[in-house]
Amino acid sequence: MSEASTYEEDFWEEDSDDDWLTDTPITYREAVASLRTLVTQHADVQVDWNGRRGPDNDARVTFAGPTPLHVRLRSATQLADFTHLISSGIPLPNRHAVWYPQEQVIRARLIGDFDQVHNVLAQQVLPKARRAVNPDSALGRDLAGLLAEVGAFHASEPATSGGAPGRTMRLVAVPRELRLLYRARHGSGLSPVLELTQASARNREEAEQELASYGTSYLFSLGKATGASLRLWNTEYRMGSRRGPSHSGKVRFPTRRYASHPAELYGAGNSLARDPVERYLKYYQVLEYYMPKAVAAAVAAQGVARAALATSPLGRPRGSDRLDAERNALDAVIESAVTPQQLAHLLSDSDLFATISSSQIIQHVQALESDASGGLLAGYDYRSDLSLRVYGIRNRLVHMKEGGGPRGLPLLAPYSREARDLAADLRTVRYLAEHAMERWSTAL
Template sequence: MEDISEYDEDLWEDFEDDRFAPPQITYREAVERLLNLASKRTDVRVEWDGKQEWDGRRWRTDARVVFPEADGLRAHLKSAAQLHLFERIVSSGIPLPERHAIWYPQEGVITARLVGDFDQFHSALVRSVLPRQKRAADLEGPLGADLAAMLASTGAFCVSEAADGSGRSLRLVSVPPELSLLYNTRHGGGLSPSVELSGVSVSNAAEAQKALVAYGTSYLFGLAKAQGASLRLWDTGYRLGSRRGPSYSKKIRFPQRQYDAEPAELYGAGNAAGRHPVERYLKYYQVLEFYMPKAVDWEVTQQGVAGQNQAQSPYIRPPKDGSLRIEQNQLDAVINLAVTQADVAGLLRDRDLFTALSNPQIIQHVETLEHDGSGAPLLSSDYRKAVSSRVYGIRNRIVHMKEGGGVKGAPLLGLHSREARDLAADLRLLRYLAEKAMERWATALP
């Protein structure tokens, strides 16, 4: 079974299912019923020109249900069999597109899509039903069907504000088809969870979303603490970033060089795909950090000064900020010795990589690589200083986890942020620098 996880990028394909039950009414009658419902609201409209053509599989052109006040969100009615789903949305649903959620004010219910590690969620779900289960459960069999039925009916991990069932309550349920239709996502089967917040009393969509984030985030934290299930609310920015995977040489030779053991272990930890991207980033960075004393000693000798307080960064920095006592400048020294201008230029010939590193919207508040106006690298430009500043800037946004922001007020790059999901290009860059640093200070084997 295919899960929707934080590393699965096929989340935005059109929801097209030809296996609808035979419609009991015509397509035109379904559209007319939706038009009548939409006429009672000012924030919904149904668009259809009345023309249809048979393309061999279905009737086209589809009617569209549009929510102008929800960033123009629209959903297509592909069959009259979908009418019962659209009727609930059009009659009483208010989309919260930034969280892939729907709020039903009359019912006081918000249902929102979740992303995360679904394997951990499935394990927690099995433990809740079979506490004594020792072996891995086959979710494709009867147990999986039972769990899917449970999510669809009673839900899982239910919590309530009051023992008698009154007040607010939260639970995990299977992804309702309305969410899939409205946001064009594949819901991934009956074991894909969404969170349902009931007992919500708010006056508008902004307050509804605020309540969802407040209660939903706290609930998912409690779930992670109690059950180890890593789930979180959807965020509208999750689609930014490079989807290109890391490149590997695939050539293994008998060892001729000896690498330092500690950075080798850190590099291996950074390569672990199962680790969180933020953790992987810090492991690669620690490889560079390991070599800072050696790089500083080399620069002190080359510059002929008494110590690191007198030595300056190999790149042009403001005089008061150029001393090698500052970690940013120590990183400059490592990168300056580990890679050449040509090395970096060769890496940045990868257009997907350079596009991600030169886009200020992917990882914000850090150095972006300057391009020539057409999206290509500047000819004969030495990007090592900019690369060093970018690497250190991201490191600071991760490490300085202080309330209110880090260095110079830069916002945090949190574990569950959109930017954490979009570190793919920077992970590739940092892995390359870590490899080069290890090779630079490797010694010959006897």
């Protein structure tokens, strides 16, 4: 059995000081004993404890299945939640959800722009509200109560011909059991989950499929109706690089003038509210903005009349090196914006280089060459390989035709696992965009 499923994600983290962990009349040992008795009736659940206490010694509850889930019993106060979960629920880790077969209910976590949802809810409760919702404000508490008591954005399926109720869907407050399983810190009333009732699934696989089918459609309709950006959790979400860009924190009085359009694009790329795919394309558009300048400079340097007669400054194979092709125009921008030494300094970050030199994290694009130990090749000019990688990712993002892009390349969809792994490439294309803006800036 594999080790714990530790879905690390920006929105939900491990609980540490939840206000629902209160004093209890039973001891921790008694709670473990109670769970051990309970799981004798459930072959797919196991409780292990070494008899000691502490963060590394808490009892571990294991839920078997295609994706085993390991959860720590951190306090005896969690006994009631674990009891209900073991007795009635079936975890669906691939969707960060729980299915309750007897209740015909599935509850699943959501990720996306919660602030957007809060503001839409606020408009319904208080139409004149204009500011972002503070969870600790009176309005924030009202919204939390709304989600906890009645939910929001109700949608119902017509009753069947026999009079049986149809499925219903709504957003509700995060249940404590979901927080236990998937380590949700931000489980306050303003972090909604999706609840599907009258689910007809007969087994785990059908429950996942029913949630995915109806949940995806519901969230799409919600987005159309309100502009809310919410989606179901996907087991493929992970990060290829946890390191972010290095910022000095120093803001100096400007001495250089930058063109307004790339500056706006760069600012949009910096917006964490945007998804990684959109941010990547914004940074790429900065590089694209400077292509005419870079191509003109290369044409002049090569002494030819036009771009169709010039070649890539990064030495592409003959026949595929014409400078009037966008891929080679990107070569000209990168060749003008950064030196091999500057790029080597960026790539000296081992975490970043390990990601973009791997052919498995972002597939079907150029992976950078590495030495036998997985490090940088000494004296190697990485600009050519990096340009191919940047352009390759751009193609997988832009060419969203059904069936794939050029030469059948698969799509790099906004909420795919690869999109979640764009952190290292985002940092790299951002670096290139910054240097391009510096290269073509002028003195104030």
